[in-house]
Amino acid sequence: MFKLSNWKLLRISFSFYLLPVFLFSLAHAPNLDGFRLLVTFLALHLFLYPSSNAYNSFYDKDEKSIAGIKNPPKVTPGLLYLSFIFLLMALVLGMWINMAFAGMMLLYALISMAYSHPAIRLKKYPILGWLTAGFFQGLFTFAMAYAGLNGFGWNVFEKSHIFIPGLLTSLMILGNYPLTQVYQHEEDGERGDETMSIFLGYSGTFVFSSVWFLVAGAGFIFYFLGQSHAWAVWGFLAGVAPAILFFYTWFYFVKKNPVKYATYPWAMWMIRLSAFGLNVFFIYYFLERTQVLQVI
Numbered sequence: 001m002f003k004l005s006n007w008k009l010l011r012i013s014f015s016f017y018l019l020p021v022f023l024f025s026l027a028h029a030p031n032l033d034g035f036r037l038l039v040t041f042l043a044l045h046l047f048l049y050p051s052s053n054a055y056n057s058f059y060d061k062d063e064k065s066i067a068g069i070k071n072p073p074k075v076t077p078g079l080l081y082l083s084f085i086f087l088l089m090a091l092v093l094g095m096w097i098n099m100a101f102a103g104m105m106l107l108y109a110l111i112s113m114a115y116s117h118p119a120i121r122l123k124k125y126p127i128l129g130w131l132t133a134g135f136f137q138g139l140f141t142f143a144m145a146y147a148g149l150n151g152f153g154w155n156v157f158e159k160s161h162i163f164i165p166g167l168l169t170s171l172m173i174l175g176n177y178p179l180t181q182v183y184q185h186e187e188d189g190e191r192g193d194e195t196m197s198i199f200l201g202y203s204g205t206f207v208f209s210s211v212w213f214l215v216a217g218a219g220f221i222f223y224f225l226g227q228s229h230a231w232a233v234w235g236f237l238a239g240v241a242p243a244i245l246f247f248y249t250w251f252y253f254v255k256k257n258p259v260k261y262a263t264y265p266w267a268m269w270m271i272r273l274s275a276f277g278l279n280v281f282f283i284y285y286f287l288e289r290t291q292v293l294q295v296i
Contacts, residue, residue, distance in 0.1 A: 005073035006082050009057040010050035014068035017275040018049055021138065021169045023282035025145035027289045028165060032149075039093050040101070040148030044141075047090035048105050052112040054083035059116040064187050065264035067180055067271065100153035104144040111136050124192060126199035133177050138170030139163070168219045175212030176274065178205045179247075182254075183264045202258035206251040213244065232285055239281030243274040 022044060026037070053068075058079045062072050087109050094102030111132060114120040122129045143156045143166050156162050181188065181197035182205050188195050197205045217240065224232040247270060253261040 006054070006076060006079045008069065008073055009054050009075070009079055010082070010086065011053040011057075011068040012046065012050045014053060015045035015049045016279070017068075017271050018137070018141075019045065020172075020275060020278035020282055021141045022145045023279060023286060024165060024169060025142045026149060027282060027286035028146060028161070029149040029290075031151065032290065033151075036097055036149055036151060039096055040145060043090045043093035043101075043105065043148065044145065047086045047093065048109065051083045051086035051090060052109060054079050054086065055109075055113055056116040058083065059118060060191075062184075062187060065183065067268070070264060094148070097148050097151055098153065101144070101148045101151075103154075104140075104147060108136055108140065108144065121193070123188075124194055126194050126196045130174065130177060130196040134170045134174040137177075138173040139166035142166035142169050165223065168216060168223060171212060171216035171219055172278075175209045175216055176271075179209050179267060179270055181205075182262045183267045185262075202254055202262050203251075206247075206254060210247070210251075213247070229285075229289070231288065235281050235284055239277040240274070241277070243270065243277055246270055246273050 022041065057066065057072065058075055060066075061075050064072075066072050090105050090109075091102045094105050115122045115129065115132065122132050143162050146162055146166075147153065147156045178195075178197045178200060181195040182202065184195070185198050185202075188198060196208075200208050217236075220236055221233050224230065224236065250261065250266050250270060253266075
């Protein structure tokens with residue numbers, strides 16, 4: 001269980017790429033509290049997400065590159081137990097805030113398990129798997145983080161001021177998610193998993209993602225303007241510009257030779273640029289929207 005290879009498959013550093021949704025939720029938190037902020041961040045990014053990564057790796061048993069690891073180590077039975085230990089730690093931390101937040105994390109974990117477990121394996125259903133990832137990694141995570149940050153309960157899902165920005169994060173995930181699968185066609189196909197990217201094909205994946213990027217981008221712009229945050233529009237465009245430029249450059253090369261360019265290094269650079277740009281922007285948005293620096 002405590003083998004170095006198992007700890008590597010937790011992919012804790014990959015939580016950086018999942019941080020934008022948390023930061024966007026943080027920018028909307030009306031009851032900022034240092035303790036809840038720390039506990040929510042640690043519960044999600046240090047324990048819940050790594051637990052999910054390890055669980056999925058245990059059942060996928062990837063031999064080729066996965067998100068965050070170019071050469072994944074061989075899976076051992078101890079990885080599953082380590083996954084459950086990290087999940088338990090996440091739930092214990094969550095209960096320090098309230099039972100509702102812990103319950104949300106448990107539901108997230110169960111859906112993540114259903115995504116990979118052979119008895120259900122949502123991953124092998126292209127549209128259902130894509131929609132599930134988009135909802136739970138976007139809107140659900142936004143609301144879950146919001147509940148943890150503010151000490152709220154399940155009623156956060158009834159609030160329009162949570163639903164709308166949360167929905168925008170789902171639109172963003174719906175565009176990004178097929179790109180994370182584009183270099184795994186061979187291995188996913190051998191397992192019988194028809195991912196969304198396999199379903200769409202190489203070029204289709206990029207066209208499909210570009211449509212969702214356009215929808216998500218327009219949604220964010222209209223949202224910021226509706227909040228009288230015109231300043232955020234320029235910050236948002238600056239944050240996503242490097243990733244969008246890289247995306248279309250990547251697409252150009254994939255159209256010429258998908259086998260050569262629909263690869264792990266290209267996909268990881270897309271993920272890095274997207275996450276870095278959005279993290280920087282959402283930190284800026286949080287500081288400006290909350291005026292927290294002026295308070296300090």
